[in-house]
Amino acid sequence: MDNHRQLRPITARDGCRIWIGGREYIDFSSNDYLGLSRALADSESELPQGLPSGATGSRLLAGDYQWTHDLETELAADFGYDRALIFNSGYQLSVGLLPTLVGPSDIVFADRHIHASWIDGCCLSGARLVRFAHNDTVHLKQRLQALRATGKTALIVVESLYSMDGDSPDFMTLLDLKAQFDCRLIVDEAHAIGVMGSQGLGMLGGTPLAASVDFITATFGKALASFGAFVCCAEADYQTLIQNCRSFIFSTALPPSLIFQNHRAYRRMKAADLERVQLARLAHSLRAALATTAYAVMPGTAPIIPVVIGETEATVAIAAALREQGLWCLPITHPTVPQQQARLRLSITAAHSEANCHTLVAALSQLS
Ligand SMILES: Cc1ncc(COP(=O)(O)O)c(C=O)c1O
Numbered sequence: 001m002d003n004h005r006q007l008r009p010i011t012a013r014d015g016c017r018i019w020i021g022g023r024e025y026i027d028f029s030s031n032d033y034l035g036l037s038r039a040l041a042d043s044e045s046e047l048p049q050g051l052p053s054g055a056t057g058s059r060l061l062a063g064d065y066q067w068t069h070d071l072e073t074e075l076a077a078d079f080g081y082d083r084a085l086i087f088n089s090g091y092q093l094s095v096g097l098l099p100t101l102v103g104p105s106d107i108v109f110a111d112r113h114i115h116a117s118w119i120d121g122c123c124l125s126g127a128r129l130v131r132f133a134h135n136d137t138v139h140l141k142q143r144l145q146a147l148r149a150t151g152k153t154a155l156i157v158v159e160s161l162y163s164m165d166g167d168s169p170d171f172m173t174l175l176d177l178k179a180q181f182d183c184r185l186i187v188d189e190a191h192a193i194g195v196m197g198s199q200g201l202g203m204l205g206g207t208p209l210a211a212s213v214d215f216i217t218a219t220f221g222k223a224l225a226s227f228g229a230f231v232c233c234a235e236a237d238y239q240t241l242i243q244n245c246r247s248f249i250f251s252t253a254l255p256p257s258l259i260f261q262n263h264r265a266y267r268r269m270k271a272a273d274l275e276r277v278q279l280a281r282l283a284h285s286l287r288a289a290l291a292t293t294a295y296a297v298m299p300g301t302a303p304i305i306p307v308v309i310g311e312t313e314a315t316v317a318i319a320a321a322l323r324e325q326g327l328w329c330l331p332i333t334h335p336t337v338p339q340q341q342a343r344l345r346l347s348i349t350a351a352h353s354e355a356n357c358h359t360l361v362a363a364l365s366q367l368s
Contacts (some may be wrong), residue, residue, distance in 0.1 A: 008040045014038060015351035018328060025328040026356050031163075031304055033195050033220035034275040035351030040225055040265055047257055055253035060242070063253035073265045075230055078270070079216055081203040083238035086087040086262075087247065088254055089188055090219040090229040091117045097215065098155070099125040099233060101184070109143055111158045113337075115188060118157050127151070134165070137173040138203060144181040154183040160203040161192040164337050164345055166304030168192075168203060175212050181264025191204065194223025194304060195279065199270040205232070220286030222264040228254050275350035279303050282348050283355060289361040294368040303348040306332075307364070308341055315342035318367055325363045326350060 012019040015038045018027045030037075036098055057063035070085055075084035087093035098121030102108060105125040110345055113134045122129045132140040140156070148154055156178060158169045178185045189202035198202045198247075202218060204210050214237070219229040241248060254262075274309070281304040290297045290307065298306040309315040312333045319331040333342040346360070 009067060016349055016356060020328075023326070024223060025323070025326050026062070026352075026359065028327060028329045028344075028348070028352075028360060030347060031191065032202075032225055032351065033191075033223040033279060033347070034225075034269065035274045035349050036265060036268060036272070036275075037225035038351060040261075040268060043095075043268075049255050049262060050071065051260060053257055054255045057253065058249060058251060059253045060249055064255075065256045065259065067256050067259045067263065070261060071266065072230070072261075074266070076232060078169055078199070078201055078210065079209040079232040080207070081216070081232035082235040083231045084230050084352070085241055085248070086254065086259070087097050087229045087231065088251055089110075089227065090122075090188075090217065090221065092247040092251065092290070093217055093219075093229045093231055094118045094188075095124055096245040097217070097241070098122050098157075100125070100245040101125075101155050101237075102127040102155055106153040106155070107147060107152065108155045108157060109183070110156075111162075111169070112161050113230065114159060115190070116159055118188070119184075122157075127155075133262060134162075135167060135169050137170055137177065140174075141177055144177060148181045148183070154181065155186060156183050157186045159188045159190065161189070161196060161302055161304070163191045163304065164332055164343070165298055166300045166302040166306055167298065168300075168302075170211050171204070171209060175209070178212070179182055180225070185212075186215040186217065187213050189216055189218040190222060190229075191302075191304065193218040194269045194272070195276065200272060200276060201270075211285040219260045220265060224262065224269050226265045227258060229251070249251055272350075277351045279348065282352055282354070285354060286346070286348055286357045286361070289357065290364070293361065293365050298343075305346040305348065307344040307346060309343060310340050312342045315344065318364075319344060321367055322360075327360055327363055329360070 008020050010018045016027050025178045055063035094117035102125045104126035108122045108127045108132050112131045132143050190200040194200040202318040216232045220226040296308045315331040322329050329344045
């Protein structure tokens with residue numbers, strides 16, 4: 001069974017429909033949760049006169065533009081922080097933020113299912129990395145009791161909506177542990193932004209809990225259907241990042257045209273209440289329909305619906321059979337997920353219809 005990673009170019013996308021190799025598929029693998037990739041393309045407006053196509057420098061040189069500050073000011077106010085700082089991507093953010101905050105005498109406690117970018121950031125920092133079992137605050141507490149004293153500064157890093165599991169941590173307990181063990185807390189809201197919370201600000205953004213979370217991070221590349229990322233933090237941390245964060249300092253800034261697009265996408269995302277209702281409705285009905293099949297569906301309410309198959313070979317085979325039927329559901333295998341937990345990561349968007357979901361469930365049922 002061929003499980004090599006492959007690139008398969010999409011030649012056209014229209015909502016949840018994609019075309020690859022001349023064939024049309026219904027896409028159940030994108031992060032276009034609100035369907036904004038189509039909505040924003042349709043409402044494409046002229047760029048403001050004189051907007052440079054590229055930043056032509058890093059932010060600290062000649063690449064810092066007022067449009068970027070305007071967006072950062074709006075993000076900080078909405079999320080409830082002193083400041084927001086835009087990065088070129090979520091990956092660049094993670095690999096820059098951790099080495100800025102911690103070094104070899106420090107310790108990072110990370111959920112076992114945390115995104116790879118945080119692991120890479122931790123490796124670059126030289127801090128000791130301690131993993132705790134996924135969403136298991138009892139295990140985290142044991143780790144903190146045993147090891148917190150071995151690090152000067154301690155960070156806890158979690159996601160608010162896990163991209164491969166569609167589940168979330170217990171924030172109240174995390175905040176208790178953070179206070180009890182004198183840690184700083186980073187919450188990656190990459191998959192929650194647009195999908196969860198009032199105005200789609202994620203699980204914490206704009207809520208009273210944000211005051212106790214040191215850093216919220218999110219990207220423009222998923223529900224906002226654009227590119228780039230940002231971190232929300234206190235003034236002192238913002239200043240530290242500007243002085244010391246290498247992935248921020250030593251990279252050309254995002255083009256002002258993209259910043260403009262990100263701002264437009266962000267405003268559209270905040271107003272997308274109808275899409276959020278449609279998304280929640282579809283996720284609920286797809287989960288209910290899958291529950292009537294023989295498949296093991298991970299519990300939850302999110303539009304990320306993992307169907308755990310187990311063996312890599314079986315998962316790859318089911319994904320290939322679905323592809324034959326025009327359904328694009330990529331298999332997620334080890335090392336992205338633990339051994340024996342290979343899965344189809346079904347991702348629903350507001351651009352799907354009930355009929356799309358019925359087609360998928362019928363195809364899966366035939367294969368079980
Ligand atoms: C949870 C999480 N954090 C960070 C990233 C990285 O973001 P970006 O794609 O903007 O580099 C991703 C995306 O792959 C992600 O899923």
